[in-house]
Amino acid sequence: xxxxxxxxxxxxxxxxxxxxxxxxxxxxxxxxxxxxxxxxxxxxxxxxxxxxxxxxxxxxxxxxxxxxxxxxxxxxxxxxxxxxxxxxxxxxxxxxxxxxxxxxxxxxxxxxxxxxxxxxxxxxxxxxxxxxxxxxxxxxxxxxxxxxxxxxxxxxxxxxxxxxxxxxxxxxxxxxxxxxxxxxxxxxxxxxxxxxxxxxxxxxxxxxxxxxxxxxxxxxxxxxxxxxxxxxxxxxxxxxxxxxxxxxxxxxxxxxxxxxxxxxxxxxxxxxxxxxxxxxxxxxxxxxxxxxxxxxxxxxxxxxxxxxxxxxxxxxxxxxxxxxxxxxxxxxxxxxxxxxxxxxxxxxxxxxxxxxxxxxxxxxxxxxxxxxxxxxxxxxxxxxxxxxxxxxxxxxxxxxxxxxxxxxxxxxxxxxxxxxxxxxxxxxxxxxxxxxx
Amino acid sequence: xxxxxxxxxxxxxxxxxxxxxxxxxxxxxxxxxxxxxxxxxxxxxxxxxxxxxxxxxxxxxxxxxxxxxxxxxxxxxxxxxxxxxxxxxxxxxxxxxxxxxxxxxxxxxxxxxxxxxxxxxx
Numbered sequence: 001x002x003x004x005x006x007x008x009x010x011x012x013x014x015x016x017x018x019x020x021x022x023x024x025x026x027x028x029x030x031x032x033x034x035x036x037x038x039x040x041x042x043x044x045x046x047x048x049x050x051x052x053x054x055x056x057x058x059x060x061x062x063x064x065x066x067x068x069x070x071x072x073x074x075x076x077x078x079x080x081x082x083x084x085x086x087x088x089x090x091x092x093x094x095x096x097x098x099x100x101x102x103x104x105x106x107x108x109x110x111x112x113x114x115x116x117x118x119x120x121x122x123x124x125x126x127x128x129x130x131x132x133x134x135x136x137x138x139x140x141x142x143x144x145x146x147x148x149x150x151x152x153x154x155x156x157x158x159x160x161x162x163x164x165x166x167x168x169x170x171x172x173x174x175x176x177x178x179x180x181x182x183x184x185x186x187x188x189x190x191x192x193x194x195x196x197x198x199x200x201x202x203x204x205x206x207x208x209x210x211x212x213x214x215x216x217x218x219x220x221x222x223x224x225x226x227x228x229x230x231x232x233x234x235x236x237x238x239x240x241x242x243x244x245x246x247x248x249x250x251x252x253x254x255x256x257x258x259x260x261x262x263x264x265x266x267x268x269x270x271x272x273x274x275x276x277x278x279x280x281x282x283x284x285x286x287x288x289x290x291x292x293x294x295x296x297x298x299x300x301x302x303x304x305x306x307x308x309x310x311x312x313x314x315x316x317x318x319x320x321x322x323x324x325x326x327x328x329x330x331x332x333x334x335x336x337x338x339x340x341x342x343x344x345x346x347x348x349x350x351x352x353x354x355x356x357x358x359x360x361x362x363x364x365x366x367x368x369x370x371x372x373x374x375x376x377x378x379x380x381x382x383x384x385x386x387x388x389x390x391x392x393x394x395x396x397x398x399x400x401x402x403x404x405x406x407x408x409x410x411x412x413x414x415x416x417x418x419x420x421x422x423x424x425x426x427x428x429x430x431x432x433x434x435x436x437x
Numbered sequence: 438x439x440x441x442x443x444x445x446x447x448x449x450x451x452x453x454x455x456x457x458x459x460x461x462x463x464x465x466x467x468x469x470x471x472x473x474x475x476x477x478x479x480x481x482x483x484x485x486x487x488x489x490x491x492x493x494x495x496x497x498x499x500x501x502x503x504x505x506x507x508x509x510x511x512x513x514x515x516x517x518x519x520x521x522x523x524x525x526x527x528x529x530x531x532x533x534x535x536x537x538x539x540x541x542x543x544x545x546x547x548x549x550x551x552x553x554x555x556x557x558x559x
Contacts, residue, residue, distance in 0.1 A: 139521075140492060140521045143521040143542050143543060144448050144451070144521050144542065146542070146543045147448070147451055147521070147542040147543035147544065148448055148450035148451045148454065149543075150543045150544075150545070151450075151451060151454035151455065151458075151543075151544075151546055152450060152453075152454050154545065154546050155454055155457055155458060155546065158546070159461070166457065169453070170453075170454075170457075173450045173453060173454075176450070177450055
């Protein structure tokens with residue numbers, strides 16, 4: 001370890017420079033000569049009181065023995081202590097902290113650095129909001145146009161005896177300005193849209209990192225579809241989207257399961273069977289000797305051109321928290337917060353091992369129907385002495401081929417906050433949509 | 438009581454609307470759209486009230502207001518500032534430099550009219 005390497009060597013150098021015998025130094029600080037020998041040869045870590053004692057005997061500052069090694073860490077900690085009263089009081093003991101708890105000290109320094117980075121990001125973003133020249137110019141443009149429209153319109157409304165020349169003129173102005181407003185508003189919306197697309201790079205959770213990673217390859221991991229031993233670690237390392245270690249762990253779990261599914265249901269055979277069986281998960285499960293959840297995952301991992309449909313998939317754990325989201329056109333599961341309690345996913349969750357099939361109709365500007373299959377299964381091998389961990393999954397197929405009778409369609413939404421069904425019995429919180437569509 | 442207004446603004450349709458409402462109220466309305474020569478125009482037209490937009494091509498309304506307040510003949514001239522950014526910052530700035538009134542776009546015609554009347558009565 002780099003840190004102890006240098007420290008031990010420095011102690012040895014300093015001691016020999018002072019023509020002090022190893023045994024004498026060891027005795028004077030109350031350790032055995034052999035232990036000091038280990039320290040000097042960098043085979044034992046040293047810190048805290050012992051480091052201070054040795055430094056005193058060698059007549060140097062403890063930092064002189066650790067300098068260059070822990071200097072960066074000490075520097076970061078001193079920086080963190082600036083303006084913090086309690087920490088500033090303990091500044092003289094900073095080396096003790098680093099010596100005795102190097103891990104905690106590193107954590108503190110890292111957190112401090114991270115906070116500073118985030119503060120800079122926030123500053124940048126705030127700065128952008130205030131000083132973004134395009135935003136500012138667009139808003140100015142829109143406000144100017146609105147001013148002209150308001151002024152002109154009120155002249156037309158309030159002036160009773162306005163002569164027809166003026167009236168024509170103001171009508172024309174009104175028309176011109178409204179055109180301009182429409183263009184300005186469109187430009188603004190396009191700009192803000194672009195902006196929110198850019199924000200996707202600022203991911204807030206490991207789950208979102210994994211989703212971004214999967215989305216980039218359309219949820220189909222072609223490297224795991226070959227008839228070769230899967231090299232999951234290599235895949236994860238190469239994935240630019242997976243920046244945090246929790247995200248890499250999550251991705252590893254996902255990819256391991258993906259590889260197992262792919263081994264049980266090889267791409268070509270499964271795609272052919274899926275087409276032949278019209279995507280009936282029950283028949284597919286029987287054909288391949290796997291459970292329904294595995295079939296759902298496999299269908300969702302199929303490229304559209306193979307099976308003629310881009311299927312969506314959502315999964316949740318026993319608490320109802322969405323743990324996986326593959327959206328399908330017209331049906332985007334909420335990124336934050338809870339989903340619609342009417343989803344067949346949650347019906348399945350309340351009845352483990354019972355398959356649920358339902359056509360749901362999402363409310364929105366245009367109603368869309370989806371055929372859904374859901375199942376809740378134990379997430380892992382059941383154990384007799386542990387908690388039963390359940391996992392529910394719902395496969396979402398757009399444009400159901402069979403048109404069910406009216407009563408068989410289940411009205412649902414994506415999330416209460418953006419759902420226009422005001423009188424829904426399952427409503428959890430008010431909608432932010434003032435009125436239905 | 439004077440009846441002349443100089444409107445320094447670069448949006449043609451806003452100019453037309455303000456000119457219309459003020460003219461009907463009996464005001465003589467001069468207009469000017471270029472920031473760099475706006476102060477010159479104030480000296481030439483000798484208006485009783487100036488309506489001054491903040492965002493002008495060539496020179497900012499704040500700078501023009503500074504010129505007006507700094508001039509010996511124009512130092513006490515009533516000035517109504519217009520801005521498309523109804524931000525507290527702009528209002529503060531306008532007050533510091535010595536705007537007589539401040540109005541954020543989009544304004545209502547009646548507000549502009551009554552503000553101009555009040556400023557002229559002084």
